[in-house]
Structures are given as C-alpha cells and as structure tokens.
Amino acid sequence: MGISRRGFGGLGLALLATSLGFPAIGASDLPRIKVGVLKFGTVSWELNTIKHHGLDRKNSVEVEVLDFAGEDATNVAMLAGDLDVIVSDWLWVSRQRSEGETLTLAPYSTAVGALMVENDSALRQLPDLVGKKIGVAGGPLDKSWLLIQGLAQQDHQLDLAKEAEIVYGAPPLLAEKALSGELDAVLNFWHFCARLEAEGFRRLVGADDAARGLGASGPVSALGYVFREEWADQNQEVALNFIRASSEAKALLASSDPEWQRLAPLVRAEGRALEVLRDRYREGIPQRPVAEEEQDAAKLYEVLATLGGEKLVGKARRMAPGTYWAALKA
Template structure:
C-alpha cells in the first residue's frame, strides 16, 4: 500500500514538473540539499543570502534551490522524495505524522499576520470589528484567523465570522482592496502586513498577540524547514549543515542593513517598505530554544484543534511526537 502511494506521488510530481517546464532531478549526493520554495516567496530572501555568501559551502553542503509555482506542488515533491526540504507549518507536519509519514521540522520563522486597519480608522479593538467588513487571507482554517477568533470569543464574547462580514481572497488582492477602502480591516500574511504598515496602516492585533493570550509563553515559530526523519538519519552531515547554513544567513540578515539593500530588487521593495519588511523579518527570527517552541506549539495545537476541528487537524487531538526535529529539542 505504501509503495503504491509513493508511486502515485511520484507520477503527480512528474506532471507538476512538466507543467512548470522543469526536468525531474536525479538523486543527489549526501552533501547536497534540494530545497523546494516558491519563486517569489519570502523564504527566497534567506536562501539567496545563504547562496550569495556561500554559507552552504562553509558548512559542508551544496544547497540546490528548486522553484515551484505553488505550495501544494512543494508538498507533493517532498512526499515523493523529489526534494529534501520545504518550508511549511507544524500543523501540516503533525497531521502527516499522524497519518504515518516521518516528516519533522526545524523552526524557520515566527513572523505571522495581523489584522490591519487604516491609521485613521475608528477601529481600536477587536470588539470594534462587529459589523465590519474584514478581508482574510489563507481561508477559513488559517491559523492566524482561528487564533484571533479565539481571542475575540474570550475577551469580547464575539463570534467574529457571524458578527462581521468576512471576505476570503488572495493576499495581493485583499491588500489592494484594503488600500482602496473597500475593506474595513484585513488579516493578511506578515509581509503583506508590513507593506501595508509602510503605506498608512496600523496593526490592530497580531496572531502572535492572540497566541500569547491563548497560552503561548513566547513567539512560536509559525513555519519551519520540513524534511523526512529518514533523510536526516541517512544524511546527517547534509541535514545539520543546512541548519547551520540557515542560521548563518539569519545572523547576517539580523545584523546587516547592507544585505537588505542587496536583496531589495529581489524583494521589490525600497524606502520605508524595505525598512518595515526588514524590521518585521528580524522580529520573526527564532531566538528561543526549539524545545520551548515545541512546548508552545503543542499548547496552541490543542486550542486550534478545538477551533478548527477535524477539518484542520484530522482525528489527532494532540500534536504528534517528533513534529519538531528531536535532534534540536532534546
């Protein structure tokens, strides 16, 4: 049964690569790491820094960046064994582990979205969202949206979806609608929020604030670098080398404004937008021990399981053991 599933995933991956005009890659040597990312995603900023400064070579690996058109394609590629690493969240990793896959993750970023309103908006608290038109990116089961719903229910006795007019849509479109005044508030991904912040918007409440209010002791990594336990066990130099190379890139991004100027064309940002993106990115660099991240993620998993139910987490009511890479949490 397992073999047939992997064969299906491989066929799906072959179709995806054909659609994108790519050729299927061959299995690479142990010191090479194939990372699947979205072409214009924020992960590419860190990976560009990693490659430009040869942090991969300095840590005994060769990072090969493979670009995809969508998140689903990266997930399929990882499950099929066509790439070694992707970026995803711990909810997805936990659900896959509950289904029998051996995925695990290393914290990548705690940067999360926020509900944004115009600087001069009369909306001052979550309670003021009653009856307002709210744009939400990521769909009805987006973690940030669920956490903010939980906070609204706890502090204001509000059921946000029923007390407000909620519009779901693509992040760029929602940002544009907010700028045009067609939305009273918008919950978007962190980098879209940063761009709005640089253009006359302010944060009403962030998903990080909601997470802390609902039990987290600090900023929880929303995303991580995800790979198979089996791959890491068979390629320990590659796995740990990539973790160290990522840390070196983050350290440079945390300290060097010049590096952000170099990245500006890739980011398509300048001036205040570039500065705000830099600030918010730096705030999202994980600084806590992975074990602390894991403990808080487990707490939030239970909250999200109650809010999102089986559609979000499947049948598992607890985060699966090993969701965070044990080599970093022990």
C-alpha cells in the same frame, strides 16, 4: 491541511528552473540538499543570502534551490521523495506524521500576520469589528484567523465569523482592497502586512498576540524547514550543516542593512517598504530553545484542533510527537 485534500495534477508544470539567478550547480563532492520553495516567497531571501555568500559550502553542503508555483506542489514533491527540504507549518507536519509520514521540522520564522487597519481608523480592539467588513487571506481554516477568532471568543464572547462581514481572498487582492478603502480591516500574511504598514496602516491584533492570549509563553514559529526524519537521522551532520547555513544567513540579515539593499530587487521593495519588511523579518527570527517552542506549539495545536476541527488537523487531537526534530532539542 492533509495532503489527501490537495490536488496532484500538474506537478510537472509546477516545478520550474533552478531559482534566484544562480546557474545550475555543477559537479561537487559536497552533499547536495534539494530545497523546494515558492518562486516569489520570502524564503527565497534567505536562500539567496546563503548562495550569494557561499554559506552552504562554508558549512560543507551544496544547497540546490528549486522553484515551485505553489505550496501544494512543494508538499507533493516532498511526499514523493523528490526534495530533501521544503518550508511548511507544524500543523501540516503533525498531520502527516499522524497519517504515517515521518516528516519533522526545524523552526524557520515566527513572523505571522495581523489584522491591519488604517492609522486613522477608529477601530482599536476586537469588539470594534462587529458589523465591519474584514478581508481574510488564507481561507476560513487559516491558522492566524482561527487564533484571532479564538481570542475574540475567549476575551469578548465574540464570534467574529458571524458578527462581521468576512471576505476571503488572495493576499495581493486583499491588500489592494484595503488600500482602496473597500475593507474596514484585513488579516493578511506578514509580508503583506509590512507593506501595508509602509503605506499608513497599523496592527490592530496580531496572530502572535492571539497565540499568547491563548496560552503560548512566547513566539512560536509559523513555518519551519521540513524534511524526512529518517533522512535527517541518517545524515545528521548534513542536516545540521544546512541549519547552520540558515542560521548564518539569518544572522547576516539581522545585522546588515546593506545586505537588504542587495536583496531589494528580489524583495521587490525599496525605501520605507524595504525598511519595514527588513524589520519585521528580523523580529521573526526564532530565538527560543526548540523544546520551549514545541511545548507552546502543542498548546496551540489543541486550540486550533478545537476551532478548526477535523478539516484542519485530521483525526489527531494532539500534536504528533516528533513534529519538531529531536536532534535540535539536544
């Protein structure tokens, strides 16, 4: 997950126009925060809510949302200093810190993927997957996949990667293959799991279940708002005001069903699918003290470092201090 493994080409083509249907921001006396996101990612739902309701200006900041074509492009732009904030995971932040980049994060969402099977499937527990065809999104180093493998090894002495037929692929393709019956089970990102749930699938094992089974005491954010530590420390009130705007948007999305109806075109869902996406999003809103979550993330880091090795975490065997922004722990 280190940036050294990522391609730097085509960055100019990756950065697209200001997103979410809002006009370009005009002159403003408020501090501006440039946030880079995936064009069709779930983070855009929250940022749209912030902009639509003016929650950034209410909190004395001006959020400028920039769309990117892929995660690699947002990471490169962050490291190049072209953005103030992106969304990524604590594994990437820790690796960058270990390699000299002073990035840090604020928890964004605890929503994670799960192994999904059809409602009438005979599969009920991990040992039932022996000899079955499993689709896995995110590749062999996806942290949800590694955690589920770790749980299978710990509880059942089962090497899923060897004792099942694994098919890696893009999340939309694997969702389609699951719906067409080409897979016995599929591990996908949380929002694809929610859409499958609306189509008659159920969770077999979630990555959150695996995390608890491997030592976490509660939900751990899969993603966080990532920024440079020196920028946040020098502009602490600005950074905290952005986080306050995010929290207010989450509170609105947690309480208002009409807000989800407004977002339906952006979410690209309606009816039962929209309801499940809404409910799973709400379940993923972080609720724990940051210091507690950080402790659990550090435990899981060591598990993941053992399972994924240097390809996943680099040479550091423990999560880098400061991965979670210290100001939030105060």
